[in-house]
Amino acid sequence: MSHSYRAIGWNPQKRAYDVVAGVVAAASVALVAGGTWWRMPQVTIETALIRGFGVTALLLLHVILSIGPLCRLDRRFLPLLYNRRHLGVVMFLLSAAHGGFALVQFHGGGNVSPLVSVLTTSTGWLTIDRFPFQVPGVIALLILFVMAATSHDFWLRTLTAPVWKTLHMSVYAAYGCLVVHVSLGALQSEVPATTGLLVMAGAAWVATLHSWSAFAEAGTDRTATATTWTDVCHVDQIPEKRARIACLAGERVAVFKYDDQVSAISNVCQHQNGPLGEGKIVGGCVVCPWHGYEYRPETGASPPPFVEAVPTFRVRIVEGRVQVDPRPLPPGTRVAPARIER
Amino acid sequence: MIRPLRRTHRAVTALLWLLLPVVALAIAARGGW
Numbered sequence: 560m561s562h563s564y565r566a567i568g569w570n571p572q573k574r575a576y577d578v579v580a581g582v583v584a585a586a587s588v589a590l591v592a593g594g595t596w597w598r599m600p601q602v603t604i605e606t607a608l609i610r611g612f613g614v615t616a617l618l619l620l621h622v623i624l625s626i627g628p629l630c631r632l633d634r635r636f637l638p639l640l641y642n643r644r645h646l647g648v649v650m651f652l653l654s655a656a657h658g659g660f661a662l663v664q665f666h667g668g669g670n671v672s673p674l675v676s677v678l679t680t681s682t683g684w685l686t687i688d689r690f691p692f693q694v695p696g697v698i699a700l701l702i703l704f705v706m707a708a709t710s711h712d713f714w715l716r717t718l719t720a721p722v723w724k725t726l727h728m729s730v731y732a733a734y735g736c737l738v739v740h741v742s743l744g745a746l747q748s749e750v751p752a753t754t755g756l757l758v759m760a761g762a763a764w765v766a767t768l769h770s771w772s773a774f775a776e777a778g779t780d781r782t783a784t785a786t787t788w789t790d791v792c793h794v795d796q797i798p799e800k801r802a803r804i805a806c807l808a809g810e811r812v813a814v815f816k817y818d819d820q821v822s823a824i825s826n827v828c829q830h831q832n833g834p835l836g837e838g839k840i841v842g843g844c845v846v847c848p849w850h851g852y853e854y855r856p857e858t859g860a861s862p863p864p865f866v867e868a869v870p871t872f873r874v875r876i877v878e879g880r881v882q883v884d885p886r887p888l889p890p891g892t893r894v895a896p897a898r899i900e901r
Numbered sequence: 902m903i904r905p906l907r908r909t910h911r912a913v914t915a916l917l918w919l920l921l922p923v924v925a926l927a928i929a930a931r932g933g934w
Binding site for chain 1: 907909910911913914916917918920921923924925926927928930931
């Protein structure tokens with residue numbers, strides 16, 4: 560959390576993350592380009608680099624898309640999530656290099672602008688072998704550019720979290736475009752037939768992970784539509800300074816127990832939608848496990864000078880059972896905690 | 902916030918599975934192996 564603008568908050572973890580990402584990406588480009596040149600010595604170095612950058616970017620996109628569901632399934636993957644945007648920016652740079660080389664190699668040197676050529680070379684929209692596969696590639700590159708350009712927290716704050724999140728969900732549209740780009744492009748030419756199997760395996764891997772995490776999360780969600788007090792659990796089932804997460808009326812609520820009292824706030828952190836209920840109370844504040852944003856459990860508001868706030872919920876204890884009113888109160892609304900009678 | 906995310910997640914997951922027949926079609930068009 561910061562109340563002053565800093566361009567980049569470098570720390571040893573970020574540096575290590577970036578070094579590893581950069582080294583692995585460079586090695587992958589060299590490996591694929593070298594392998595292409597060895598298998599087909601007649602191709603130019605530019606063609607080998609086009610393959611190297613393209614394959615590495617697509618592999619990296621599969622890693623990026625896997626991180627979210629993996630974190631839902633096993634918290635040990637969370638360190639990969641913290642700087643996932645850095646991988647996204649690296650992937651965009653690799654894609655831009657792929658696109659740039661391809662633009663020059665296959666569409667430069669003619670009497671038509673390369674940018675016009677790349678969009679009009681193929682016109683077989685209803686065919687497979689002459690489908691203009693370049694177009695979905697360009698669309699994907701534009702999406703990745705917008706995502707990379709808005710990856711900094713400055714844009715998250717400026718655009719607000721819901722808008723920013725919606726924008727960055729377009730990574731799935733980019734992935735779909737890239738699968739089409741490869742399937743109807745490179746796969747229709749001289750690449751090995753096993754490439755098709757690899758592309759299919761990659762899509763199946765991403766789809767399976769997302770389905771698996773969806774089923775795992777569905778166990779926590781209930782489709783309760785009650786508008787009255789809803790039983791959550793016994794007060795002893797909530798660990799001290801920790802929370803129990805419940806899904807009430809389609810919204811996740813984190814019920815915290817601390818200092819012989821209970822409070823309920825929204826489970827969704829205002830920063831990047833982290834699960835507040837998986838955090839703990841430190842120094843009187845709920846601390847988000849993802850990036851450390853803090854909220855007072857009684858009000859859902861961040862301590863001054865910070866201004867973030869989450870919705871709060873009325874809570875009561877009846878015969879040792881914690882009950883929550885599922886109707887959220889405006890962010891920052893003070894709600895008296897329910898005292899635990901011993 | 903959760904309700905829209907759940908809907909989006911379900912839609913995205915369904916669309917991901919739809920990519921598989923696209924790739925299968927591309928492999929078939931190439932002439933298989």
